[in-house]
Amino acid sequence: MKRRLSLGTPFTYLVVLLVVGVTVVPLLFTILGGFRTNAQINNEPVGWPSPWNLGNYTDVLSSDVFWQAMGNSTLISVITTGLAVGVGAMAAFALSRYTFAGRESLYTLFTLGLLFPLTAAALPLYLLLRELDLLENPLGVALPQAAFALPITIVILRPFMAAIPAELEDAAAMDGAGRLGFFWRILIPLSRPALTTVAILAFVTSWNAYLLPLLVLSDPSNFTLPLGVAAFQSQFSQDTARILAYTAASMIPAIGFFVFAERHIVGGLTGSVKG
Amino acid sequence: MTASAVTAPQSEAGRVDPRPARRPGRRGTRLELALLLTPALVLFVGFVLLPIAVAVYYSFYKWTGFSPRTPYGLGNYQRVLEDEVFRSALLHNLIIAALSVVIQLPLSIALALLLNRKIRGRAVLRLVVFAPYVLSEAITAVVWLLMLQPGGLVDQLFNAAGLGGLIQHWLADGDLVLYTLFVVITWKYIGFGVILLLAGLQSIPAELREAASTDGASPWDTTRHIVLPLLGPTIRIWIFLSVIGSLQLFDLVWIMTLGGPASASATMATYLLDHGFSRYEFGFGSAVAVVLFVVCFIFALLYQRFALRRDLRGALTGTKG
Incomplete structure (x- = not known):
């Protein structure tokens, strides 16, 4: 294949370099800053760690606060994802492969939910969770999420489920499987790509959530990572290096997860947008 | 009525399969439907619809946490809409939304067009550009809070570039803070737009552009008259998500400025938290929540009616289209 080298090419690379710089500098500032001491940062905000200092990271990684927050975040995200995908898949199955009166209105009701921001529901949700005695409880965050x-x-x-051929369902029926058997043994495995997408969307949203956990969880031992990062920042506001180390450490799961699942995240976002 | 409506299995939503119906018994089917749909309905009604309804109900009461509820009519709404601080908060939301469309959108389109070319390391580049999007707003807020401190990394970079005279109190200056926050928001969310638009670009057949250039169209003309119109649906969805996101802006602002200084960066959501929780004004806070919801809802309806109608057919309007 012949590629014409246009005048635009050096310009392209210049822009690309700029974009990468703007994106990466704050991340590097955080990660490298964690390896510096406060004295180094105060003398020279921009700079390489010299000497490299592991103390901040070992402090953070050996502290209960960090691992507790990590554990809480994981627990809440896993419950949220499991519930959303499990319950959602069952409803999507009913809404795609059964015919019943009111099916379309029911579907429209669920799609209307796309327009309800959690932010607007936060205050009544808090009051409801207080009634249900779910404050300070992982379920108090996971259920609404x-x-x-x-x-x-x-x-x-x-x-996705509607597009799976009816012949498969007939064949399953021939083999004596009920519709629920078909759902569990054939539809769910076949829907894996779409299930992965929605699971990742639910997980990332829950992992990064701040507002609802802020309202529901006030005991520091129940904090999730976003709450922990914000609290750590205001608690140790003089200890910049430690804040940077804590923040960098809490970035790692998100970045690692992202590198691992980029294709699905991007596919999920673009897929969800196209409807 | 419900039972008689249960019919044959079908191949596609809305279209009934012509082959003979397999009837597993109506009672069984109804039981299955109940089993499949009840959990989702309970969750959805209980934690999405009910709270919104409850907020509407509470908004007509005067209720401050510990005191008993007393009917207050439209008093809360009057207070919300007459409060200068709320009005300026709403204005801040609208400014952020407008800036997003005017600045982030062209920037995203330009970057997506660039990244769509065959350049070295494109895959890595996509990863890098998209990375800030997966970080939480909490992390983003803390990182930028530290970088924007007086004498911090941002100021140092200005000095290094010989622009030291332009250094400001980025977060402490009431006239500037909203725009500083907008820059941070752009840093975090630009990758999202780029990725969406890249996906849109890749769905445009290369033949179309080749045909245009064979016919003598310049690259600019091709972009302007062929690529951009075909990106229309993606752009319209991006605008929708971006405006709704701007109207609900909270995490970043709360952590970086708490809406300050002196409410200069308050948004509807920080105003809601400030009154509903920090001051336990549950009735008044509910009214704020309802107003926030109505603003989003009106925008969504109008936008869907006038801009998204074609694009979203099948997603928000059922599968009949």
Whole structure:
């Protein structure tokens, strides 16, 4: 294949370099800053660690605070994802492969949920969770988050499940499987790509959530990572190096997860957008 | 009525399969449907619809946490809409939304067009550009808070570039803070737009552009008259998500400025938290929540009616289209 080298090419690379710089500098500042001491940072905000100092990271990584927050975040995200995907898949199955009166209105009801921001529901949610005695409880965060993840889950899963050929369902029936058997043994495995997408969307949203955990969890031992990062920042505001180390350490799961699942995240976002 | 509507299995939503119906017994089917749909309905009604309804209900009461509820009519709404601080908060949301469309959108399109070319390391580049999007707003806020400190990394970079005279109190200057926050928001969310638009670009057949250039169209003309119109649906969705996101802006602002200084960066959501929780004004806070919801809802309806109608057919309007 012949590629014409246009005048635009050096310009392209210049822009690319600029974009990469702007994106990466704050990340490097955080990660490298964690290896510096406060004296180094105060003398020279921009600079390489010299000498490299592991103390901040070992402090953070050996502290209960960090691992507790990591554990809480993981627990809440896993419950949220499991609930949203499990319950959403069942509903999407009913809405895609059964015919019943009111099916379309029910689907429209769920899609309307796309327009309800969690922010607007936060205050009454807090009051409701207080009534249910779910404050300071992982479920108090996970249940509402799963509920708010349902609309997008169903919107993505329904067309996917509807497109699976009816012949498969007939064949399963021939082999004596009921419809629920078909759902569990054939539809779920076949829907894996779409299920992965919605699971990742739900997980990332929950992992990064700040507002609802802020309202529901006030005991520091229940904090999730975003709460922990913000609290650590205001608590140790003079200890910049330690804040940077804590922040960098809490970036790692998100970045690692992202590198691992980039294709699915991007596919999920673009897929969800196209409806 | 519900039972008689249960019919044959079908191949595609909305279209009934012509082959003979397999009837597993109506009672069984109804039981299955109940089993499949109840958990989702309970979750959705209980934690999405009910709270919104409850907020509407509470918004008509005067209720401050510990005191008993007393009916207050439209008093809370009057207070919200007459409060200068709320009005300026709403204005801040609208400014951020407008800036996003005017600045982030062209920037995203330009970057997506660049990244769509065959350049070295494109895959890595996509990863890098998209990385800030997966970080939480909390992390983003803390990182930028430290970088924007007086004498911090940003100021040092200005000095190094010989622009030391332009250094400002980025977060402490009431006239500037909103725009500083906008820069941070752009840093975090630009990758999202780029990735969406790249996906849109890749769905445009290369033959179309080749045909245009064979016919003598310049690259600019091809972009302007062929590529951009075909990106239309992606751009319209991006605008929708971006405006809704701007209207709900909270995490970043709360951590970086708490809406300050002197409410100069308050948004509807920080105003809601400030009154509903920090001051336990549950009735008043509910009214704020309802107003926030109505603003988003009106925008969504109008936008869907006038801009998204074609693009979203099948997603928000059922599968009949």
